Amino acid sequence: MSKIVIENVSVVKKKKLTPDCFAITVAPFSKVKSIRPGQFVHLQIPNCNLFFRRAFSVYSVNTEEKSLEILFKVFGRGTAAMASLKKGNRLSLLGPLGSSFRKPKKNELIGLIAGGVGFPPIYYLSRFLIENGFDPKKLFFFYGGRGRSDLIELARLKKLGLNSVLVTEDGSLGIKGLVTSAVEKWFLENKGSKVVYSCGPEGMLKAVDQLAQQYNIPGQISLEAPMPCGVGICLGCIKPLKSGGYTRVCKEGPIFEIGEIIL
Amino acid sequence: MSKIVIENVSVVKKKKLTPDCFAITVAPFSKVKSIRPGQFVHLQIPNCNLFFRRAFSVYSVNTEEKSLEILFKVFGRGTAAMASLKKGNRLSLLGPLGSSFRKPKKNELIGLIAGGVGFPPIYYLSRFLIENGFDPKKLFFFYGGRGRSDLIELARLKKLGLNSVLVTEDGSLGIKGLVTSAVEKWFLENKGSKVVYSCGPEGMLKAVDQLAQQYNIPGQISLEAPMPCGVGICLGCIKPLKSGGYTRVCKEGPIFEIGEIIL
Amino acid sequence: MTPDISVEIAGLSFKNPILTASGTCGYGEELADIFDLSQLGGIVTKTITMKPRDGHPSPRTAEASSGMLNAIGLANVGVDKFIEEKLTYLEKFDTRVVVNVAGTCTSDYVNLCARLNDHPRADMVELNFSCPNVDVGMEIATDAKLAEETVSKVKKVFSRPVIAKLSPNVTSIADIAVACENGGADAVSLINTLVGMAVDINTFRPRLTNNTGGLSGPAIKPVALACVFKVYKAVKIPIIGIGGISNYSDVIEFFLCGASAVQIGTTLFVEPDAPVKIVKELKKYLSKNKIESIRELTGKVRIYK
Amino acid sequence: MTPDISVEIAGLSFKNPILTASGTCGYGEELADIFDLSQLGGIVTKTITMKPRDGHPSPRTAEASSGMLNAIGLANVGVDKFIEEKLTYLEKFDTRVVVNVAGTCTSDYVNLCARLNDHPRADMVELNFSCPNVDVGMEIATDAKLAEETVSKVKKVFSRPVIAKLSPNVTSIADIAVACENGGADAVSLINTLVGMAVDINTFRPRLTNNTGGLSGPAIKPVALACVFKVYKAVKIPIIGIGGISNYSDVIEFFLCGASAVQIGTTLFVEPDAPVKIVKELKKYLSKNKIESIRELTGKVRIYK
Numbered sequence A, B: 001m002s003k004i005v006i007e008n009v010s011v012v013k014k015k016k017l018t019p020d021c022f023a024i025t026v027a028p029f030s031k032v033k034s035i036r037p038g039q040f041v042h043l044q045i046p047n048c049n050l051f052f053r054r055a056f057s058v059y060s061v062n063t064e065e066k067s068l069e070i071l072f073k074v075f076g077r078g079t080a081a082m083a084s085l086k087k088g089n090r091l092s093l094l095g096p097l098g099s100s101f102r103k104p105k106k107n108e109l110i111g112l113i114a115g116g117v118g119f120p121p122i123y124y125l126s127r128f129l130i131e132n133g134f135d136p137k138k139l140f141f142f143y144g145g146r147g148r149s150d151l152i153e154l155a156r157l158k159k160l161g162l163n164s165v166l167v168t169e170d171g172s173l174g175i176k177g178l179v180t181s182a183v184e185k186w187f188l189e190n191k192g193s194k195v196v197y198s199c200g201p202e203g204m205l206k207a208v209d210q211l212a213q214q215y216n217i218p219g220q221i222s223l224e225a226p227m228p229c230g231v232g233i234c235l236g237c238i239k240p241l242k243s244g245g246y247t248r249v250c251k252e253g254p255i256f257e258i259g260e261i262i263l
Numbered sequence C, D: 001m002t003p004d005i006s007v008e009i010a011g012l013s014f015k016n017p018i019l020t021a022s023g024t025c026g027y028g029e030e031l032a033d034i035f036d037l038s039q040l041g042g043i044v045t046k047t048i049t050m051k052p053r054d055g056h057p058s059p060r061t062a063e064a065s066s067g068m069l070n071a072i073g074l075a076n077v078g079v080d081k082f083i084e085e086k087l088t089y090l091e092k093f094d095t096r097v098v099v100n101v102a103g104t105c106t107s108d109y110v111n112l113c114a115r116l117n118d119h120p121r122a123d124m125v126e127l128n129f130s131c132p133n134v135d136v137g138m139e140i141a142t143d144a145k146l147a148e149e150t151v152s153k154v155k156k157v158f159s160r161p162v163i164a165k166l167s168p169n170v171t172s173i174a175d176i177a178v179a180c181e182n183g184g185a186d187a188v189s190l191i192n193t194l195v196g197m198a199v200d201i202n203t204f205r206p207r208l209t210n211n212t213g214g215l216s217g218p219a220i221k222p223v224a225l226a227c228v229f230k231v232y233k234a235v236k237i238p239i240i241g242i243g244g245i246s247n248y249s250d251v252i253e254f255f256l257c258g259a260s261a262v263q264i265g266t267t268l269f270v271e272p273d274a275p276v277k278i279v280k281e282l283k284k285y286l287s288k289n290k291i292e293s294i295r296e297l298t299g300k301v302r303i304y305k
Ligand SMILES: Cc1cc2nc3c(=O)[nH]c(=O)nc-3n(C[C@H](O)[C@H](O)[C@H](O)COP(=O)(O)OP(=O)(O)OC[C@H]3O[C@@H](n4cnc5c(N)ncnc54)[C@H](O)[C@@H]3O)c2cc1C
Pocket: A040, A054, A055, A056, A057, A058, A070, A071, A072, A073, A074, A075, A076, A077, A078, A079, A080, A117, A120, A223, A224, A225, A226, A227, A254
């Protein structure tokens, strides 16, 4: 049986979270059960003449309804067209795609670092870990943005019962500053063995990557790149490897080890 | 001021007349007042990647609502996408385009001959004539199709109070036979001066054109051709003229004199 | 500060860089029902030939992905009627008129341009070396020597600027451009359509009675841009960019690759008022990016390496 | 009666005429996660060169209207690793394997094909004469003599069929095809990508680090069809049609214009399971139209005149 499938799904739910941020749920997708945190789906967006599909991290899944949720921000033509989707509209979904986050070791403190639209896969990972028996007390969710409007879905995050640290550059919510400063503080204040998982803007990921290396903390980051195919056959979504040559973000990634990629 | 405009209009009403035949009303269009029977509009259809617009005869107008109605049959990719339009959907409309039917002389008996999706412009002309003081008793509406399901909007036609003659090839409704036989009978039975107006499949128009010439009856026909531009600048929609050379269906037409075009 | 979108080609000023392309705007009459032609930088009239031509029978256009095919076959009213009626009609508009001409041999081009020389409403001529739909012309488009010779002979009889319009259906469009420059062309315009084809799988018939035709529209924009980029590196005369332009952003791309003006073709069939919108949006883009004049952008692509 | 969609090229049978194009299906591994490769008529592997290549830096793909631009730069694992790992992987599938090769000069092609000759899983080789993204190759694609010479030398070292893959970026693709036929090519495949370009108007940067790239996808289908049509009139060897094919109807068009098989490229990026659907729909079309074998359709376009 195929690991990756292409299916037509319908929009079953749509929520406007902020003026330019939406969550949509699509169903039915036959492979919901096999989706792992960090994986993404590739959507063909109707009503815009874009040639390529667009990639979106899975935000949550509901195996009974065979539905999956994604969260997106209006960015360009594709996401603008997605914002005008209505319940019942159909679209083609290709997935599940890419690598997923590995599980932490049982004794590790878990740093979850999200920025902006990097939130969905980190949220999904957090929830997945908790549902799979990890102690929420050991999960530290660092959520950064420029201002309070960048930090979406806080109520939902709160429900997970983990430790959350909100950080905004303008200080409008939580700690004022960069999310990496809060993470560094956490590194310094906690002695136990730690692991970090991060997704967010490339600038933030670069800082997280450096910081983790500096403190010798293992972990993974989730990268983005424009993705023509999403399945590894076009060689368009490459990033340079520290070890030389390139790697594909859609196939070897989007989840990479700390220190693996030249950012 | 521009005679022809391009405006975004919304679908304000949509009716399914038969499984593959629909009437949609769009508004607001600033030029509704200047639309004449026989003219058409050129629509850019959303949700399909077709490059060209598609042409549709105006079926009715409502100057107060600034709306116009078109009637269409699902034929290919464009009309299929139109069938899935919903109230509130927006599309770009270019118009009004093309030539219109000239008025009959006051004493003439008026033969109105429609086949299939040739119905809308002939219906619009009939209504226009009646609203402009022509006696419905002098209007003879010949409506032909293969079977009863081809003869749509009969209730609406009836309301005009004109003489209607329904003809189907399989005899499932009205007279059995070809619409031109009914027209020929009318030619023979009525002595007064007559004029004909016709729109329908090219085979029918050819027969009407020949018949009218044979009986020396003046009149006009409405033609179709694939129309890249609809405004006369691409030279793609040509038909050969009896007098030599070509004419543009979108600009000199779609309304032509009996005997003018080589069909 | 309102940004300056006027341009200059071969000493002639244009109020803006947006021209309508030959064969896609007739002789202007139809578009004038939609917008005031004086809003255009210029209009390039449908190719005219010595004698009137009916062109190919129907079907002579076909829809394609993001574009279309055409094999109109140079249908036109002929030079006499053109001068008498069409050029006269264009008198009343405040826009540049570029008259596009074609022939079967060098002397046709020379004769046509000699006729037009007496009619100053023809601000410029554009030599259509590149129409793929008739045997006419295509030879000159692929033969550098013939192109050079034709330009230089036309230059002797036509006293105003001469543009050579080039075909992309060659191994090196830059070579042909250089030949035209050597022949004395005041500018080159590119590209004409790409040779293409489509077949109806129900009838097994080509979708054009000419069997093959010319592909145009957004589908060919990347090819046109690459051609402009290569020709810009090869010649010093100005380049008029053509091919798939449908919005202001496309215009900027052509300028960055080396164009000094552009022509809008197939887009007119779908959005006949596109030039008016583009002019507005160009101004907005320049304002927003604090660029004083669009002329600054020509050739400013920041290439890699 | 179930219609026959098997085809034969140079004495080799293919279960159906649908191959995946070089550079758009890797070495097959990724597509195998989506469908069973044995459903393909064949797979044409990513161009391999003597030494492994990383290719150009990012960005090396860009979106276009109905298509895309790429300048991957022949990234590949090199012939050694290819033979060891990739050809071995493909053993398990019941499909034809065509190995696409490229080099900087004739002897590279000869050396590569000599190596491959010992590995019968390489049912055929396809000589990539036409990659516009590296200096490599493009010369052979535009030089009939060099193409002929290269084919004839490869034929001496490779005992199974040899396909020459042609570029559309030439004045006459038919001339190059004839040269390859004279050199002994068993088939020609066409087209490779059209040279194209795109620029980011915010950064003034080309959208590809190679500045220009190759245009592919539905946008180029009409150009590819016209090329197949012209080459079919010029050569006797079979033609494999490539360019913008996205559905069964496109396949029929290519057959009518002269193709004996086709390759699906860019469409795989949007619909990776397209070959499976197309095979199904081809059968339906043939049944519906009472055509016994798809082979009957090759060259059957009913041209005008
Ligand atoms: C693995 C993966 C997961 C993603 N998950 C999410 C998610 O959960 N939520 C979300 O909102 N977005 C996500 N994205 C990003 C999303 O795919 C982009 O927002 C989208 O591609 C932009 O599309 P657009 O058509 O709106 O903009 P476009 O008009 O395509 O893009 C505008 C600009 O952005 C560039 N661009 C386009 N796509 C990308 C990309 N993928 N990376 C970097 N630059 C790009 C374009 O080159 C262009 O310059 C993800 C991307 C990847 C690769």
